[in-house]
Amino acid sequence: MPNKKLPTLERENQVTKFGFAKGYAQVSYERLLLIQPDFNFQGLWEKDGRYYIACSDIVTAITLDGTPLKEWFDQHCRVIAYQVDLIATPPPGATRLPARTVEQLSQLHGAPLNADQFYLEIKRQLPRNFPKFSIQDFPDKLVFTSIKPLDSDQITEANIAVANLGLDIETEFKTADITPLANAAQFVIYNGRTDWPTAVLDVHDESEQRWFDSRISLFTDVPTSADIRRDSGTACFIDCSLGTPGNIRNYLTTYSDIYIAPPLGDFEPLLKHLKITSSDLRTLIERRRVTLVLPHDLHKYDPKGLAEHLELCSSSVVMHRQLAVATIQESRRRNPLMYPPIDNESRRKLLDLMIGDAEHLDRKFLRIARDHYGASWSSLEADYSTMGAVAGLQHGSARLLAEMVSAATGQNLNPLLMYSTLSVEWSAALNANFCPTDAGGANIEAMATAAASFITGVPNKNFIDPITKLDTIISDLLVLDNTAPIHQVLDAFQAEEISRLNKILRDCNFDANVTNQYISDINERVRQFELIQKGAKKRDMLALAGALVPAALAGTTGGLGALAAWIPFGVYVAQRITADDDKKGSPVTDWLKAKNTFTTSETVFISRMRKRE
Known part of the structure; x- marks a missing residue:
């Protein structure tokens, strides 16, 4: 944003006058409160338009890296442009701010x-038919x-939008023959849109607006209607x-x-790896067997090739805002x-409870x-x-798991492990199995399995054991690895039939006779294709379908060993916090106890679809 340099006192007076000061002080204080939990603070205070944070041991407070706390606060925490003083005691007559x-x-x-973010926040609050505008500050x-x-x-609508951001500043409205596009966000919204079909842009804009309309209820734990999952129970x-993915026929034979x-980047190589044409993909989208998911903002994708398919499935595509809502809801349910x-x-207060009773290795x-x-x-x-859904890299299980692996191994954070973990969380939000792709030398399957274990509490060493109770499925199910016409595959492996067969398995509690009949039915469809000796191989597969194996775990008690004793890491931490009788009655721990529920059926499974001769 452009600005004119002012003397320090005048600049601080303007910041105070126009409402920036209080918000900046609150942000600075709350950052300090959460990022430096080893120190005690006595609140945020205001007197005569100046703001203070009280810290009784400020004189001796040193951060873990050896920096005096006051210096660390000024250099790494405090919002620039307005001074918030870190002092031992608030001045007489000061008022404490919540x-x-x-x-x-x-x-x-x-x-x-920043300018981009401010513009987008204002725009999201205004009606879709609001005239084009720019903002200069x-x-x-x-x-x-x-x-x-x-x-x-x-x-009035524009002024309300500004006020909703906590600002009390003068606004001026003027016209020009050409609206100046003052920043990158406005350029993307107004100029970059020409690369995308109108139907796709409409879905994108609607998703953005739904996010804005629902985020208060989302972050305040009010039920939010944003379920993007289909109720087939057999999704991946x-x-x-x-x-790179494998032949899509592998997935079509098992998942609805x-x-x-x-x-x-380029969309065409994806089709080659899936072994289908653009026309085949259109057929799969029209038949509702394939849904496209965009974890990133629309404008980060290359529209060439992708745009026409998004237009075709615009009514069912999952945009990054929808994915963000579903991920937050699902992750919060698993880990309060x-x-x-x-x-x-x-x-x-939760942070203060988290470390108090930890010992040695746990600590x-x-x-x-x-x-x-x-x-x-x-x-x-x-x-x-x-940032939308990709914010989960910093706020979900992704970074937490990477930090723990880094601490255990002494190595730097692994960005691929972080992204694999986030992808597993997205899969859980979709109620789908996570199917690892081929990343060359990196073992995505191992990373995803570790992530699923961390999120759901299923230990790595026992991860396959419960599934081997379904030996027939793992060893005898055939898989296609040919180029059979997609319409023939769809006719032979209809979504409704796959769902029906999986329901039979669940209802019969995986009875051996019914399981064998299931395999026979599926394999009979595989054998309908010519050149079957070249195209059919055995499938070594962990977790047949999104709801299939979790249902097996929930429906059986024998043979699961110690599985029921395992819980997700987040639930373990929550239980440590609430275990101490001395902490009973605290509003924070009471809330946590109310939210801390877990069952072993709520498990994320990783699908291995390796072919065996």
Whole structure:
């Protein structure tokens, strides 16, 4: 944003006058509270337009890297442009300010935004038919420029949008023959849109608006209607940004619904790896066997080749905002500490409880968890609002697992492990099996299996054991590896039939006779194709379908060994926090106990589809 240099006192007076100061002070205080949980703070205070954070041991406070806390706060934490003083005691007559509420956090109230983010936040609050406009900022006002004059209602809507961000600043409205596109975000929205079909843009815009309309309920734990999953119970997720997929016929013979996340680059190689043509993919989309998932913002993808397929499935494509909502809801259900719908001072109380009763080996990993949660909570709502689904790299299980692996091995954080973990979380949000792709020398399957174990509590060493009870399925099910016409494959392996067969297995509790009949039915369809000796091989497969094996675990008690004793890491931490009788009655621990539920049937499974001669 352009700005005019002002003397320090005048600049601080303007920041105070126009409402930036309080929001910046709250953000700075709440960051400090969560990122530095080893120190005690006595709140945020205000007197005569200046803001103070009280820390009784500020004189001796040293961070883990040896930096005095006050210096660390000024260099790495405090929002620039306005001074917030870190002092031992608040000045006489000062007033203590509360932390931002959950609702204010969800609306980014007081959060510092760059030009792109600020423009998008304002635009999302305005009606879709609002005239094109740009925003320019000056030390004392915001200037909205549009091609035609705004009426009184539109001016009111713009002013309300500004106020919702916690700002009390003068606004000016003017017109120009050509609206200046002052920043990259506006350029993307107005100029980059020409590469995409109107139907795709409409779905994108609708998804953006739904995110804005629902994020208060999402971050305040009010039920949010954003279920993007199909109720087939036999779905898989293939994230092609991680590597190359296999022949799509492998998946069509077993899964009713196939979710595919396309690569960010050229779309054509994806079709070659799937061994289908563009026309085949259109058929699969029209038959609702394939759904495209976009974890990144639409404008980050290459429209060539992808645009026509998105237009075809515009009514069912999963945009990154929808995926973000579903991921937050699913992750919170599995781990109540991941996205707690409480204010930042209450979150700090959780951090204080997290390390108190830890001992020796546990302490190391609980401290990693505490530090991760604190850093995550300090920017949770803002990051998801500006980044969408990929914000999960920093806020979901992805970074937490990578931090723990790094601590155990002494190696740097593994970005591929982080992205694989996030992809597994997306798969869980879709209620689908995660199908690893081929990433060359990297073992995506091993990383994804570790991630699933971490998220759901199924230990690596026992991960396959319960599944081997279904020996017939693993050893005898045939798989296609040929180029049979897609329409023939669809006719032989209809989604309804796959769902019906899987339901039979679940209802009969995987009785051996019924299981054998299931295999016979599937293999009979495979044998309908010519050149079967060349095209059919045995499948070594972990987790036949998205709801199939979890149903097996839930429906049987014998032979599962110690599986029921395993719980997700997040639930383990939550139980450690709430285990101490001395902590009973705390509003924070009472909330956590109410949310801390887990059953072993809520398991994410990784599908191995390796062919065996």
